Amino acid sequence: MNSTLTISRLTKRFQGVSALSEVSLSLGPGMRVALLGHNGAGKSTMMKIILGLIPFDGGQVQVCGAAPGSARARAQVAYLPENAAFHPALTGEEQIRHYLSLRGESPRRASELLERVGLARAAGRRIGTYSKGMRQRVGLAQALIGRPGLLVLDEPTSGLDPVSRRDFYALLDGLAAEGAAILLSSHALTEVEARTDRILILSQGRLVAEGTLSDLRRRAALPVALIVTPAPDAAAALAAALPQARQADDGTLHLTCAQTEKLALLAHIATLGPQVADLEVIPPSLEDIYSHFSRRDGQ
Amino acid sequence: MIRRILSTAALEFRIALRNRWVAIAIGLMVIFALVLAAAGAAPTGDIGADRLSVTVVSLTSLAVYLVPLLALLMSFDAIAGEVERGTLPLLLTYPVARAEVLAGKLVAHMAILALAVGAGYGAAALAAVWVDPASTAGLPALWRLMWSSTLLGATFLGVGYALSCLARRPSGAAGLAVGLWLGLVVLYDLGLLAMIVADGGGPLTGRVLPVALLANPADAFRLFNLAAAEAANAAAGMGGAAATIPLWQSALSVVLWPLAALGLAIAAFRKVTP
Numbered sequence: 001m002n003s004t005l006t007i008s009r010l011t012k013r014f015q016g017v018s019a020l021s022e023v024s025l026s027l028g029p030g031m032r033v034a035l036l037g038h039n040g041a042g043k044s045t046m047m048k049i050i051l052g053l054i055p056f057d058g059g060q061v062q063v064c065g066a067a068p069g070s071a072r073a074r075a076q077v078a079y080l081p082e083n084a085a086f087h088p089a090l091t092g093e094e095q096i097r098h099y100l101s102l103r104g105e106s107p108r109r110a111s112e113l114l115e116r117v118g119l120a121r122a123a124g125r126r127i128g129t130y131s132k133g134m135r136q137r138v139g140l141a142q143a144l145i146g147r148p149g150l151l152v153l154d155e156p157t158s159g160l161d162p163v164s165r166r167d168f169y170a171l172l173d174g175l176a177a178e179g180a181a182i183l184l185s186s187h188a189l190t191e192v193e194a195r196t197d198r199i200l201i202l203s204q205g206r207l208v209a210e211g212t213l214s215d216l217r218r219r220a221a222l223p224v225a226l227i228v229t230p231a232p233d234a235a236a237a238l239a240a241a242l243p244q245a246r247q248a249d250d251g252t253l254h255l256t257c258a259q260t261e262k263l264a265l266l267a268h269i270a271t272l273g274p275q276v277a278d279l280e281v282i283p284p285s286l287e288d289i290y291s292h293f294s295r296r297d298g299q
Numbered sequence: 300m301i302r303r304i305l306s307t308a309a310l311e312f313r314i315a316l317r318n319r320w321v322a323i324a325i326g327l328m329v330i331f332a333l334v335l336a337a338a339g340a341a342p343t344g345d346i347g348a349d350r351l352s353v354t355v356v357s358l359t360s361l362a363v364y365l366v367p368l369l370a371l372l373m374s375f376d377a378i379a380g381e382v383e384r385g386t387l388p389l390l391l392t393y394p395v396a397r398a399e400v401l402a403g404k405l406v407a408h409m410a411i412l413a414l415a416v417g418a419g420y421g422a423a424a425l426a427a428v429w430v431d432p433a434s435t436a437g438l439p440a441l442w443r444l445m446w447s448s449t450l451l452g453a454t455f456l457g458v459g460y461a462l463s464c465l466a467r468r469p470s471g472a473a474g475l476a477v478g479l480w481l482g483l484v485v486l487y488d489l490g491l492l493a494m495i496v497a498d499g500g501g502p503l504t505g506r507v508l509p510v511a512l513l514a515n516p517a518d519a520f521r522l523f524n525l526a527a528a529e530a531a532n533a534a535a536g537m538g539g540a541a542a543t544i545p546l547w548q549s550a551l552s553v554v555l556w557p558l559a560a561l562g563l564a565i566a567a568f569r570k571v572t573p
Contacts, residue, residue: 053391053392053573081385081388085384086384089314090317099393101302103394107306
């Protein structure tokens, strides 16, 4: 089977409380998958299980054809923890040199790696003096060591400014093109944007949605919002013509309709001609889609 | 495997150097050793031994207290500190065995102890030889004290790592380490003394005491060095108990304890889930 990561019916309980229940997924080479969920939805738990850091109670997990946490799996998996931490007394370069040695690579490549993440000038300074974003970059640099088959990135873009975030996704694109499978977590759909191939949404330990962004958009079938601004003196006539609309305090008319009825409604508004001063169509936002899936279970 | 251990050791040594642990350990050992060398000058001549051999006997008593303390101070933070800083999960996702991580830390910390012991005893030896050139006769005893001190340190490093794994928090690990030091180095001997007094030198003392002394790494270390010194006639009357226990038994205890402690540490580390 040509899959880098296969999880089937994974279940994990902490002292009787279910943290993950019956989660299944599979990741092939070159795939970028985003794992979304609230705090406590089970993202970090799942990542720690994939990395072999904690045991699980049921189901099966295969990482690069080996058991999670086995020497063979660890040799091919790179990890970026949520808050990348390092010993403050070491310099960035010393830390990366050590990680290179642990992976059996030449420590001389440290400066090249630090340059790739934009830390070349701070390489000789102690990590204790770094900002959060800089520590995150050290974490990213160590995750790039030696062509990993699977990258597990826990909230990698938290603490990065928008420009760094773009650079980060460009790096990921390069890694995915080389055949690495990437699993990254986030607590917001807006953060992963369109830079991933597939989106998984976890809610209370259950996988509640899976697919591409447009899949999710279609499946959520959230209503489209329309805002109609009446022409001067036409407010009353327009309200009569659109009885389903709600009138806002500023005089604009707010309507919602299903995706399928959108065109018919637009055609109807178009027939009202000069009574309409302006028309705005607002598709459901990424946040709305995410909330739709992650809150479906009893929230 | 060797490369991963050496890389870990080099990193740990660098951290200890930056945290000034190397300087503190060397400074402590040198100061105490020199004080002992000066204070131990008085009895020379009375017992017909060279000055360095007498100094070695004093240094043995110093090492029994100071080396375990230094070792525990360096090791209590080893795993608990990584847990608290949050560096452990990432480290454990690397293709490095937990035993290799501990071995690397042990190599670095043992090197620091060996440096401190070498500098301290070396300074005391220089002072002895300077005053009494005949002291060179005591050099074998000094060498024996150096390597057995390093092994004593290794034992307490291993036990310190195990405590560090069990406590999970540096503050808890520090408390356990101090407790262990008090127990094994101070209270243990008081307990044995109480037993001897209560037994009145009866048969119980004869059977239990040797085993009890060999079972404690600090006592075994003291026995080993005193018994060896007694053989050299330097410490006559100083090691009554040492005379009754063969040298090979205390030597075996000194050599086996570090291995047992490392085994204990590895077993405890395997139980840690980050």
